[in-house]
Amino acid sequence: MQRKEASHPIPVALLAELTYRCPLQCPYCSNPLELAAYRQELETEHWLRVIDEAAALGILHIHFSGGEPTLRADLPVLVDAARKAGLYSNLITSATLFNRKKALALREAGLDSVQISFQADEPVLANHIAGTQAHAKKLEAAALTKELGWPLTVNVVVHRLNIDRFPEIIEFAHSLGAERLELAHTQYYGWALRNRAALLPSEEQLRRADAAVEDARARLGNTLQILHVIPDYYEKYPKPCMNGWGSTHLTVAPTGVVLPCPAAAAIKTLKFDNVRDHSLGWIWRDSPGFNAYRGESWMQSPCATCPRRTIDFGGCRCQAFLVTGDAAATDPVCHLSPQHNLIETWRGQANAPARVEPDPFEPRVATVRRQPAPVGDSGSR
Amino acid sequence: MSFGPEDVPSLAARTRLRHDAARDTDVLLYPEGVLVLNGSAGAILAECDGKRNVAEISAILSQHFGGIDVMADVIILLERLETKGLVVK
Ligand code: SF4
Numbered sequence: 001m002q003r004k005e006a007s008h009p010i011p012v013a014l015l016a017e018l019t020y021r022c023p024l025q026c027p028y029c030s031n032p033l034e035l036a037a038y039r040q041e042l043e044t045e046h047w048l049r050v051i052d053e054a055a056a057l058g059i060l061h062i063h064f065s066g067g068e069p070t071l072r073a074d075l076p077v078l079v080d081a082a083r084k085a086g087l088y089s090n091l092i093t094s095a096t097l098f099n100r101k102k103a104l105a106l107r108e109a110g111l112d113s114v115q116i117s118f119q120a121d122e123p124v125l126a127n128h129i130a131g132t133q134a135h136a137k138k139l140e141a142a143a144l145t146k147e148l149g150w151p152l153t154v155n156v157v158v159h160r161l162n163i164d165r166f167p168e169i170i171e172f173a174h175s176l177g178a179e180r181l182e183l184a185h186t187q188y189y190g191w192a193l194r195n196r197a198a199l200l201p202s203e204e205q206l207r208r209a210d211a212a213v214e215d216a217r218a219r220l221g222n223t224l225q226i227l228h229v230i231p232d233y234y235e236k237y238p239k240p241c242m243n244g245w246g247s248t249h250l251t252v253a254p255t256g257v258v259l260p261c262p263a264a265a266a267i268k269t270l271k272f273d274n275v276r277d278h279s280l281g282w283i284w285r286d287s288p289g290f291n292a293y294r295g296e297s298w299m300q301s302p303c304a305t306c307p308r309r310t311i312d313f314g315g316c317r318c319q320a321f322l323v324t325g326d327a328a329a330t331d332p333v334c335h336l337s338p339q340h341n342l343i344e345t346w347r348g349q350a351n352a353p354a355r356v357e358p359d360p361f362e363p364r365v366a367t368v369r370r371q372p373a374p375v376g377d378s379g380s381r
Numbered sequence: 382m383s384f385g386p387e388d389v390p391s392l393a394a395r396t397r398l399r400h401d402a403a404r405d406t407d408v409l410l411y412p413e414g415v416l417v418l419n420g421s422a423g424a425i426l427a428e429c430d431g432k433r434n435v436a437e438i439s440a441i442l443s444q445h446f447g448g449i450d451v452m453a454d455v456i457i458l459l460e461r462l463e464t465k466g467l468v469v470k
């Protein structure tokens with residue numbers, strides 16, 4: 001990626017988390033555990049300013065997400081603003097509220113693409129994971145997306161309960177007419193971390209899943225692009241998280257707090273600034289939160305002298321904080337991390353031969369209904 | 382899959398081609414990412430309107446570049462984007 005000034009990279013993508021309200025209760029939800037702290041959502045005017053400032057910063061993509069972004073009645077207004085600012089817009093939706101009226105308004109506003117999350121290929125398991133009767137409505141939404149001519153990405157968060165259905169899930173996405181299928185293993189933040197024991201698959205499950213992807217790629221070729229992101233607990237090295245802290249990505253949380261990574265609110269030792277108080281440009285360039293882990297000067301041993309530090313940037317800061325209590329530590333997923341034994345222990349539990357299945361999981365607690373949301377209805381439940 | 386002079390390329394429906402002021406370059410946007418286009422790539426794609434064929438596109442580009450034959454470069458670019466599903470014929 002090109003840099004205009006040596007010290008400040010130009011961001012590429014903005015994740016606009018419009019609300020954390022959601023009619024579903026996925027146990028792997030990456031939203032923060034303290035959902036109640038996010039009820040004071042930004043007003044439309046704030047979002048309009050954020051969108052213009054994002055475009056001026058050089059951001060090219062905006063992903064409208066949540067929670068469930070279609071709960072915000074101003075979504076078409078925001079999509080329209082994104083289109084006018086030249087941003088490519090993507091809706092990331094659980095799709096149970098995506099009816100024809102909403103879809104037409106979004107198409108009119110210039111929405112570019114749609115990503116629908118599914119919990120599984122078949123309704124019983126899917127509804128069990130979602131904690132509600134969501135699957136049939138998602139099927140309708142997928143058909144509507146195709147009918148209205150949007151490119152469709154199907155996203156399935158993968159974990160111990162659905163990983164054995166890879167062949168069926170791939171066929172399912174193909175039959176929906178998706179151009180793209182994201183098989184993204186659960187990342188252990190938020191609710192997912194709490195439910196880790198129930199969600200982390202075994203090594204054997206993972207091997208079979210990978211084989212199913214290879215087989216499908218050979219069969220389906222270009223007709224369905226499959227992205228398979230394996231759980232980093234099974235990797236030797238960590239992921240190059242966000243391509244480096246504060247290098248390409250911004251997340252704006254429902255309250256207006258701006259984060260370098262969607263999970264970064266979990267890092268309690270950092271303060272992140274809010275678009276109610278500062279411009280997006282200042283937050284990106286000058287705020288302490290965004291500068292905390294830019295470059296390499298913050299690194300500790302073994303990262304500080306490791307030749308891979310320019311490849312993986314020492315891994316994920318949020319995972320480092322959540323597992324070791326120090327956000328500047330080496331990502332514990334790395335086999336060189338002094339705390340890697342913790343990951344090994346959890347992996348061992350996931351592979352224990354005497355495991356009783358399935359482990360119970362704790363659904364994400366349904367959002368509280370009486371909230372002072374500035375706009376939007378409170379969902380279907 | 383390869384392009385010949387008579388083939389008519391167009392950008393896939395899910396893409397958007399535009400100039401980006403912050404980077405001072407053309408970019409091709411699509412759902413999962415972006416291609417930062419350097420040199421003549423943006424100018425070539427701008428001519429892919431679904432009506433002109435490769436020979437015509439190359440002739441237009443050739444005028445921008447003092448008459449040199451650019452057809453081979455045009456074809457390389459189109460084929461690269463076709464494998465990514467960003468250009469169709
Ligand atoms: S509960 Fe499920 S659908 Fe809702 S935001 Fe969380 S992961 Fe997405």
Ligand code: SF4
Pocket residue numbers: 237238302303304306307308309310312313314315330331334335336337
């Ligand atoms: S020690 Fe740090 S830089 Fe080296 S591979 Fe591990 S996480 Fe990456």
